[in-house]
Amino acid sequence: xxxxxxxxxxxxxxxxxxxxxxxxxxxxxxxxxxxxxxxxxxxxxxxxxxxxxxxxxxxxxxxxxxxxxxxxxxxxxxxxxxxxxxxxxxxxxxxxxxxxxxxxxxxxxxxxxxxxxxxxxxxxx
Amino acid sequence: xxxxxxxxxxxxxxxxxxxxxxxxxxxxxxxxxxxxxxxxxxxxxxxxxxxxxxxxxxxxxxxxxxxxxxxxxxxxxxxxxxxxxxxxxxxxxxxxxxxxxxxxxx
Numbered sequence: 001x002x003x004x005x006x007x008x009x010x011x012x013x014x015x016x017x018x019x020x021x022x023x024x025x026x027x028x029x030x031x032x033x034x035x036x037x038x039x040x041x042x043x044x045x046x047x048x049x050x051x052x053x054x055x056x057x058x059x060x061x062x063x064x065x066x067x068x069x070x071x072x073x074x075x076x077x078x079x080x081x082x083x084x085x086x087x088x089x090x091x092x093x094x095x096x097x098x099x100x101x102x103x104x105x106x107x108x109x110x111x112x113x114x115x116x117x118x119x120x121x122x123x124x125x
Numbered sequence: 126x127x128x129x130x131x132x133x134x135x136x137x138x139x140x141x142x143x144x145x146x147x148x149x150x151x152x153x154x155x156x157x158x159x160x161x162x163x164x165x166x167x168x169x170x171x172x173x174x175x176x177x178x179x180x181x182x183x184x185x186x187x188x189x190x191x192x193x194x195x196x197x198x199x200x201x202x203x204x205x206x207x208x209x210x211x212x213x214x215x216x217x218x219x220x221x222x223x224x225x226x227x228x229x230x231x
Binding site: 004035044045046047061062063098100103109110111112113114115116117118 | 157159166168169170171174180219220224225
């Protein structure tokens with residue numbers, strides 16, 4: 001059974017840092033991409049960053065408010081865990097953060113077939 | 126960026142009735158369209174991919190249709206467990222989501 005479990009959310013001051021974890025099980029961690037998606041209060045779902053399992057390449061949206069340069073992904077294969085390091089946090093980063101397993105690898109037309117329950121990040125002074 | 130627009134924002138339906146949710150893309154996404162269901166405090170669940178293919182374990186009362194820019198999710202006879210938030214997502218060009226349709230009890 002595929003499972004994804006996020007942890008690490010909490011309250012942090014603007015400019016601060018937080019590291020989220022996504023513990024995965026039930027599938028080959030190195031054969032699928034994992035995507036971080038967030039939902040800010042009153043807003044829709046937005047993909048934040050994506051990680052290709054086969055080669056560790058990280059992807060970011062081209063949008064103006066992309067987190068590129070502030071958020072980075074790392075992976076511990078021995079623990080089947082993906083980490084999202086979030087630095088220079090802003091109020092607009094406040095959201096529920098989900099990790100989602102993709103149906104394949106980034107580069108193909110892939111959707112998200114399994115999701116975690118999410119972890120809440122609140123950026124506030 | 127492809128913008129996804131869902132309508133209506135809220136749909137009030139009685140149990141046993143049919144619900145029809147719409148999703149429009151700002152440009153063609155072919156059939157690279159997925160639907161997700163989310164209940165409060167729970168993970169989103171994949172319902173439909175490829176515009177019309179039900180995901181594993183999804184009941185037959187859920188059906189998807191459309192291609193290009195216009196898509197529909199139909200729930201043929203609403204059950205109590207179907208009252209939730211529904212999102213469409215295009216995966217033709219990276220990923221973008223609609224704002225969601227809340228299906229509530231009438």
